[in-house]
Amino acid sequence: MNTNSVNQSSVLSQSEGSKQNYVLPFILIVCLFFLWGMAHNLDSILIPHLKKACQLNNRQSTLIDTSIFLAYFLMAIPAGMMLRKFGYKASMIIGLLVFAMGAFLFIPAANTLSYSIFLIALFIIGCGLTVLETAANPYAAILGKPEGATTRLNLAASFNGLAAMVAPIIGANFILSGKEYTAAQLADMPKSEKMSYLFSEAAAVKTPYLVLGIIVILVAVLFYFIHFPEIKPSKEEKAKTGFFAVLKHRHLRWAVIAQFFYVGAQVCVTSFFIRMAQQGAGLDEKSAAYYLTIYGFLFMAGRFVGTFFLKYTTPRKLLSLYAVLAALMCLLAVTTQGIFVIYALGIIGFLMSIMFPTIFSLGITNLGEETKPGSSWLIMSIVGGAILPYLMGTVIDYNGDNIQIGYLIPFFCFIIILFFGWKRSEVGVKS
Template sequence: MAAAPLMGTPQKTSKNNHQSSYFFALVILSSLFFVWGFITNLNDTLIPHLKNAFSLNYFEALLIQFCFFGAYFVMSLPAGALVKRIGYKWGLVVGLIVAAVGCLLFIPAAMSKLYPLFLGALFILASGITVLQVAANPYVTILGKPETASFRLTLTQALNSLGGTLAPWAGSLLILSTAAYSVTDLSAAEQAAMRLQEADAVKFPYLLLAIALGLLAAIFAALKLPDMREEEEQQALDHEQGGSAWKYRHLVLGAVGLFAYVGAEVTIGSTMINFLELPNIGGFTATDAAKYVSYYWGGALIGRFIGSAVMYYISASKVLAFNAVVNVALLAIAVSTSGSTAMWSIIAIGLFNSIMFPTIFSLALTGLGHHTSQGSGILCQAIVGGAIVPVITGKLADAFGLHAALALPIICYVYIAWYGLQGYKPKH
């Protein structure tokens, strides 16, 4: 009888040590969510900047998002295999290094003043972000109790939104301030000088990002973080061994949902500056419009904190469905009205976008066990929606006008509402 406390004490200490290391890992991971949120949303100012500099139409300008989010489709499954082989920690290090290289490539792209080189640099940068996504998102979902996975991922995604909120402000100061007028108003010589000035404007912010990413890579390489591959294998004991993640219906439907969500969110964020520039909406300059984009991403930040609290009392699936229905209504108002009504309706969508990514992600990974890494790769591959939906919207905008073209994401939110009501239920 006396031996029982002695046997039990190390187990309790081990559990406390695990909880302490999990908390520390979550705190460190939060910095990554902030950084890739900042980098991703910096594209929202890069698009009108390069559209102006190279006299692009909507379709050509939105190729920026096609290349950036297209990297998720190309690299997600290889990234999932890489993370499964080397572990979450070293996957994060590799992702940070690749992203830093992509940022550095903006310097020769700016010097050459060739639009395709910017697209190539963005693809490499996004490839690094893809590895970070594949490693960090499932890492957060399994660093703790399964029933609070949506809460943890939503909370860390709030820092992603913080980075996204600050990015348009930074972009308006460092990038768009040199693009306040159209090059078509200038002579050929003045246009060449203007393009050189605008190209140079991207060097400094992306150099700073490269330095920050390199420092983070060094920090993560030196840190001792819990290797959750053992926990994944332990969870797998409760599930069928063998097979693949594709056999999980709710994962596949969740991947479609993530495709729809990212497609809608990126389309709205990428075109918002140009939307607010329209005379019948806001008539702003690009620099001023960029500041309103921060309200869009700021709404997502606030919504994730609110959503984290709400999902402690209401199931994540119901909150997801409710938010999607609200966004259908807001977007319908935005495309059917004008002036401040349309402007604030589309900005308010960010508030209800807030919990969608982490909620779909965590619902889709429920019960995957040792297929979690593969499932994460599939979900991150679905982020290619951010490449496909914007360019389709761009084609529609060139044909029918941007105001009407923004009706397309309504379809995306209708599907997300269905997933929150029915599609998330595990059946395999």
């Protein structure tokens, strides 16, 4: 891949072009990657937890994913317009404030045991995250030498991986109770005892999301007072670029497709991780959550290792190799039992680690003045996280609650990612 023109038409002002001016802004951008990583990885805890608290089936529980990722699709174009109008810094502050609003809404949702309010809260969080990612991903790519764009994105995304390790620890200790009852046991409970149990389960989410919302507000205040290097559009970029016109670039079109299936695969793997560990490896709820922490550690480690490997190979080759291995691990997860299921899921986490930033960087390569609409398309493609987990939940429900068979969905996703990396990520091909 040639990253020399990730956004050649956007330039830092000459007075701010020195390397030292990039360090603090880049650190703050890294904080955003961590925060939205926390939001997404707490979903892996929320799905089994709210399934229990709100008495849901698998398909209903995946509406958690649908709510947050549908926001990416609906908000991507408005977020791109906001980015054009207000710039990177203001857009990121707006995204943080919306994110916090959704987190605070978890309190009335828990108090009323209302799954609908939980879903609204998650949708609002998703809207905030859409604005954040639309601004922060290209800003991280642009903030420095063009040839280092993929490396910077993978480095920043490594802290998204750190969140994948931290969130399950928080979930295991502050959200999951370890108390599980069968449908028959709940039916035999006195109504008052049953409702007390369900409200207690729902209330467990209030403190973590209240704290998360406060932290997000504090980060927004910090962003307001910190100076960010100004990224000025070139003369060419000042001309409005058609939102659909950018799809004339084949590598972007296929990056959008690949990102759709990548996000869908990641959300499928993590959303059903706890139940997969319970069913396939025979673990209890809390033990499964701690293994999810190990999964998060491997995801984080994969980001750092992948960033290192990118010094010696091209992003498209590394992406293709990881996609092949991830597909094989999915098959292993489907066909084995016991601890081998956990091993397969952990390796999938390691392999998925570099996929989002690598696909993103490959997609916006050489777009120049069209980088912003191209970024919006790539953010819109995150809607795969809304659709594919629901499909996976449907497959599981129609196969007698067989979690393992559902992992064929991410298997097919990785095959499509392989096709993009190996055959459709070249820049400048018109067909």
